[in-house]
Amino acid sequence: xxxxxxxxxxxxxxxxxxxxxxxxxxxxxxxxxxxxxxxxxxxxxxxxxxxxxxxxxxxxxxxxxxxxxxxxxxxxxxxxxxxxxxxx
Numbered sequence: 341x342x343x344x345x346x347x348x349x350x351x352x353x354x355x356x357x358x359x360x361x362x363x364x365x366x367x368x369x370x371x372x373x374x375x376x377x378x379x380x381x382x383x384x385x386x387x388x389x390x391x392x393x394x395x396x397x398x399x400x401x402x403x404x405x406x407x408x409x410x411x412x413x414x415x416x417x418x419x420x421x422x423x424x425x426x427x428x
Contacts, residue, residue: 390428397424 401421408414 393428394425397421397428 398421401417401424405414405417405421408417
């Protein structure tokens, strides 16, 4: 019986959310502008995170290269860095 009450309350909440969205006008100009603004902010955030990740990888490999003993090891590290940067 409790489960039925929970389901009914969930249905009521979904119906209320649907009515709210319908009243706001899904796909309206204002709604599309709001979504576009949110998307732009999120893209900027993701770009910043990506840049930070690339910087961390690059800095790590540059310190490894600086500590490398010979040219073959440096070349291997450069190749590894290229792969790591492409993966990130």
